Amino acid sequence: MGHWCCVVGCHAKSHGRDGRKVDYSVRFFRFPTWKRGYGAQIEEITKRRREAWVAAVRRKDLTFYSISPFMRVCSRHFHKGQPAYEMMETDPDWAPSLHMGHSFVTLTNTARSERPIIKQEQLQEETPEMGVHQDADIGEVQIKKEEPDEEQRSEEGMLAAGDEGDRLKTEDETHEAGDEGDWLKTEDETHEAGDEGDWLKTEDETHEAGDEGDRLKTEDETHNIGQDVTRTECDLCVFRRAEVNRLLEENRKLRRELDQCRMSDGFFGEDDEKVKYYTGLPNLGTFMSLFHFLTPLMSDQKKILTPCQMLLLTLIRLRLDLPVQHLAHLFRVSPKTVYRTFNDMVSFLYTNLSHAIMGPDRDTLLKAMSQQFVDAFGQKVTVIIDCFEISTEKPSDLETRAQMFSSCKHSHTMKYLIGITPRGAISFLSKGWGGRTSDKHVLLNSDLLDCLLPGDIVLADRGFGIQERAGMLCAEVKLPELTGGRCQLAAGSVEETREMAHLRSHVKMVMGNVCQKYRMLTGTIPVSMILPCEGEEATMLDKVVSVCCVLTNHCPATV
Structure with a gap:
């Protein structure tokens, strides 16, 4: 069945319409589940992770409690091509974060940014109109104040005319006198009076026309300013959006470089x-x-x-x-x-x-035993034992110094008894003893013999001196002069002796593997690590050796 990515804008899919696989490099991952019943910490972390995935995908049909089992997120949305482990909450791939369709800043709403500008334009449009009305009112007031002067002049003219006879007489006298200048003067005065009224009217019209022109000019200027402000605002938004996107990308790049350089949760990757x-x-x-x-x-x-x-x-x-x-x-x-x-x-x-260092049950041991041990010793070989020593610093206490000095290593050491199965798994480890302690003393004071059953065969070196103890029959193989066999086996051919020595050397290979794999055991251990821990019998070195043996069992066997 084909899969496809549910991220908005992502068209990744595993198979085409014809049923053939499209891209082998793209993988698809389910949404993380909310694990309950594994403890409060697991429940909280898995819940947060599921919420983070839902928030990252950001789809309307996707909620925390309603996620289709067919919904997938492809590997293109993760830095390392796959989601990080659920406990690595600081890893950038703990939730999808690349190409989510909304990771970049969206375009701003220009209509919303233009609203204050439109309001400002309306206010500026209303202000000139109010000024025109005020000016017009002032003009009207001024005109009304001047109109009584015209009426007063008219009344004075009418009173001066008075008697019609007198006026005609005056006209005749004027005509007879031929004083043309006075007539022209009267005509000029009349004309001047008419011109004065026209001048006042023209002044009002000119004032109103000027105010209207100023208002139109102010509207145009305000509109142009609004366009400039809008254009500047849009340019600023574009610049800010580009800067935010650049910083986001730089942040992702720096986080990837930091994860590669430091010992973080995602340090290993898939290597x-x-x-x-x-x-x-x-x-x-x-x-x-x-x-x-x-x-x-x-x-x-x-x-x-x-x-x-x-x-x-x-x-x-x-x-x-x-x-x-x-x-x-x-x-x-x-x-x-x-x-x-x-x-x-x-x-x-x-x-x-x-507790993982323990011998297997007899049925499992029999099923896993190699044919070489079956041919040489039958089906009774239980464990192969030997001692190994770890160098330490020279103690200051003289008695402790004497107990820890090893004549074989010519230095101060701690000695451990180790036992392995025929398959090479470590099945027994004793506590640490001073390097001067004999192998036999370590064996007799360990719990190994209490774990054996009658008839079990133990392969050991000459120094252990294994004998029948508490009804348990143990075999001894002596190196380098092997006399091996079941409880003082009779010497055979050289080839048979060499084969048994090879089987006995398995424990040497396992001990060498432990020390070679964990170099802390090959160095010089400080005295502080061979002191008993507070409230415990085991020392820090005992714990270190035990942990190294357990981790070695998790690795492929060397034999």
């Missing part, structure tokens, strides 16, 4: 070789399985480092034995935080993983 180098585990799947198992057991107390970083710091210290100062620079913390984190995580791992 199994990087996981193998830094932790000793075979691949990323094994690391994530271990982390997924330990996360619910961790406390909810907030710390400087994330749970993934704490586990990663501990494994790197065990694997590469890096100096504390170097780890402090890698994880951007103080050396004191590195010491505290390492000690706490080793104790935590020892408490939750040490």
Whole structure:
């Protein structure tokens, strides 16, 4: 069945209409589920992650409680091509974030930004009209004040005319006198009076026309200013949008570079070789399985480092034995935080993983036994044992110094008894003893013999001196002069002896693998690590060796 991406604007799909696969490089992922019943922390984180996915896709038909099981998000929306592990909340791929259709700033609503400008234009349009009315009113007032002067002049003219006879007499006298200048003067006065009224009327019309022209001019100027403001506002929005998009892209780029440079939750990516180098585990799947198992057991107390970083710091210290100062620079913390984190995580791992070192039941042991052991010893070989030593600093106490000096290593060491199955899995580990302690003493004071059944065969070196104890028959293979067999086996041919020595060397290979894989065991252990922990019998070195053996069992067998 084909899949397609539900992100708005994304047209990625797995198959075409003809049913053939379209793009093999694109993968599709379901929405994360809300896990309940796994503890409060798991429930809260998974709920937040599901909400983050729904918010990132941002579709109207998609809610937290209604998500179709056929909805998928393709790998194009993740920086590393796939979603990060649910516990890595700080990883940029904890939720889809690329090409979501809404990650960039949308265009601004120009109509909304133009509303204040339109209101300002209306106010500016109303202001000139009010000025014209005021001017017109003032003009009318002025005209009304001047009109009584005209009426007064008219009345004076009428009174001067008075008696018609007198007027005619005056006219005759004037005509007879031939005073043309006076007539012209009277005509000029009449004309001037008419011109004065026309002048007043023309002045009012001119004033009104001028005010109307000023108002139209003001409207045009205001409209042009509004257009300039709108254009400037749009240009500013475009500039701001481009700047925001540039900063978003720069932020994404810097976050990717930072994740690649620092020891963060997404440091490994999908590189199994990087996981193998830094932790000793075979691949990323094994690391994530271990982390997924330990996360619910961790406390909810907030710390400087994330749970993934704490586990990663501990494994790197065990694997590469890096100096504390170097780890402090890698994880951007103080050396004191590195010491505290390492000690706490080793104790935590020892408490939750040490029970994994145990021998299998007889039926499983019989089914997994190789044919070489069956041909040489039958079906009774239970465990192959040997001791290995770890160098330590020279103690200041003389008695402790004498107990820890090893004549074989010519230095101060701690000795551990280790037992493996014929398949190469570590099934037993004792506590640490001083290097001077004999192998036989370590064996007799360990719990290994209490785990054996009558008839079980134990392959061991000459120094252990295994004998029948408490009704349990144990076989001894002596190296380098092998006399091997079932309870003092008779010497056979050289070829048979060499074959049994090869089987006995499996434990050497496993011990060498543990020390080679975790270099902290090959260095010089400080005296502080061989002191018993507060309130416990085990030392910090006992916990470290136990954790290294458990992690080795998670790797492919060497035999």
